[in-house]
Amino acid sequence: MTNTTTLPQVLRFTDPGLREQLEALPEGTALIGIGTDGTAIAIDVDHAPHILICTGTGGGSTTILRTLTAQFLHQGAHALVLDGPLVAHLWTKDLPTVTHRGSVAGIHDALVGLAAELQRRLHLDGDLDDAPRLMVVLDRADDTMRHLARYWETFRQKDDPKKSPAITALEDVLHAGRQARIHVLYNGRATAGSLAPAAREQFATVILARVSAGTWQRLAPIAGPAPKSSAHPGRAHVVQDDTTHPTQLLLMTDAEAADWLTATAAGKS
Incomplete structure (x- = not known):
């Protein structure tokens, strides 16, 4: 195994x-x-369109979402931030290219709307020059999926599908998002109770930190046995193309992300 002591102590x-x-x-x-x-x-989301992030306590999953989302926004992407905790991504709320939703009802409606946007983009038949890349960012995603399922049951009618249309919309994006330039950043374990198995298989990049051996085997089975976790801040393992990369993660604060993107919008970057 690669010696993790050669990693940088911090990357800010x-x-x-x-x-x-x-x-x-x-x-x-x-x-x-x-x-x-x-x-x-x-x-590279044109090559690996969706990212799964799963960390134990203190593993930095929200920070990973922030640093990745900020970079794509800087490049001109738009983002749909589904912030189950309500306060984890307030740094995005004043950014003009971000739609931030926190309540279960708001997240449900946003995902149902996303289904229509996916179909609109697919009907463009590859002519997406005027369609900005769209990042769908889900924090505490497994909890959010459970809340969405329960929310749907409160008003589902007899002839309605059993599965929440919001969850179906997310699964459709995982299957077809690459063609539509829509990409999912999912913070969670993507367990069987949250996403269908075929949808979970669409995460070509998996970022893991401080997870159990069992969680590793569920999320990165082809990558081999779980490597030793580290309590050092910012340490993770990135699994891409069945290869595991011990990694010192980039750290970016809320204020740094917001200030960078505000400067970008003002043309000062």
């Missing part, structure tokens, strides 16, 4: 030259962190 947005490196990345590519040999561990 304020490190000299790092902001410039982020701004030089190609559209659709975001830095996750730095690997053991000093190389960038990044995600």
Whole structure:
């Protein structure tokens, strides 16, 4: 196993030259962190359209969502932020290219609307030049899926489908989002009670930190046995193309993300 002691001790947005490196990345590519040999561990959503993030307590899942979402927004993407905790992503609320929803009803309606947007984009038949990339960001996603299922049961009629249309919409995006330039960043375990197995298989990049061996085997079975977790802040394992990369994650605060994007919108980036 690669020696994780060769990882950087910390990787911050304020490190000299790092902001410039982020701004030089190609559209659709975001830095996750730095690997053991000093190389960038990044995600290209045109190649691997959806990202699953699963961490134990203190693993930094909300920070990972923030740093990735901020990079895509900087590149001109729009975001639908489904903030189950209500306060985890308030840094996005004043950004003009972000739709922020926190209540179960609001998240339900946003996902139902997303289904229509997916179909609209698919009917463009690849002519998406005027359609910005759309990031669907779900924090505490498994809890949100359970709340959506219960919410649907409160007003589902006899002839309505049993499954919540909001959950169906998310699963449809996981299957067809690449063609529509819609990408899901899902913070959770994507258990059988939240997403159908075929939908869970659409996460080509999996970021894991401080998870149990059982969770590792469920989410990254082809990557082999679970490596040793680290309590060091910002340490994670990124699984891409069945390869595991020990990684020091990029850390960006709420204020840094909001200020960067406000400067971007003002043309000062």
